[in-house]
Amino acid sequence: MTVIVHHLENSRSQRILWMLEELAIPYEVRRYERDKATMLAPPELRRVHPLGKSPVIEDDGRVVAETGAIVEYLVDRADGRLGPPPHRDAALRYRFWLHYAEGSLMPPLLLKLVIGRIPLIGGTAAGKVQPMIDRHLDYVESELASRPWFAGDAMTAADIMMSFPLEAARNRAGLDAGRPATVDWLARIHARPAYQAALARGGPYAYA
Numbered sequence: 001m002t003v004i005v006h007h008l009e010n011s012r013s014q015r016i017l018w019m020l021e022e023l024a025i026p027y028e029v030r031r032y033e034r035d036k037a038t039m040l041a042p043p044e045l046r047r048v049h050p051l052g053k054s055p056v057i058e059d060d061g062r063v064v065a066e067t068g069a070i071v072e073y074l075v076d077r078a079d080g081r082l083g084p085p086p087h088r089d090a091a092l093r094y095r096f097w098l099h100y101a102e103g104s105l106m107p108p109l110l111l112k113l114v115i116g117r118i119p120l121i122g123g124t125a126a127g128k129v130q131p132m133i134d135r136h137l138d139y140v141e142s143e144l145a146s147r148p149w150f151a152g153d154a155m156t157a158a159d160i161m162m163s164f165p166l167e168a169a170r171n172r173a174g175l176d177a178g179r180p181a182t183v184d185w186l187a188r189i190h191a192r193p194a195y196q197a198a199l200a201r202g203g204p205y206a207y208a
Helices: 014-023 043-047 067-077 088-115 122-144 157-172 180-191 193-202
Strands: 003-008 027-032 056-059 062-065
Touching: 003 014, 014 027, 014 067, 014 157, 014 193, 027 193, 056 067, 062 067, 067 088, 067 157, 088 122, 088 157, 122 157, 122 180, 157 180, 180 193
Parallel strands: 003 027
Antiparallel strands: 003 056, 056 062
């Protein structure tokens, strides 16, 4: 059965394409472009899911939304591949990073992006969010300095979940060579054949 991915340009859905490539699950891409004025998803996505957000997948009659839920669904579909490692501590790290990506790291990044667009005061206000982001980036750096992947010695779905916020931070929120372990991690994921294949299937992606 082929998975249909409703894929919005420059969005969290790039992670789903990458994961499907890593798992070698057949999929079809239905690509959507953002509104050039608002940068929001087009209304056509509401025909797929009431929230009109991406990513959304269709698989065997099911419609699954939310990146984390889709990632866990695909791990289960692939009989546990890219899922939690067997050791309890590594499995706990896996679950932490799987949820940290959207629950803790992404909100201040999004806040900085939104308030930075407010005329006159946006730049000053965004600067006040940066120390919060720096605290997160320092934490991520300390963790990646101690092991090659977020959960342990092997790449998991936790790394896939962490890719989008760290790519966004590299693009617009101060992630630079001063955090070498994180920058090296980004270089390694970008070099993976599955990542490159997902880029080819999904079209231009500003954060790669």
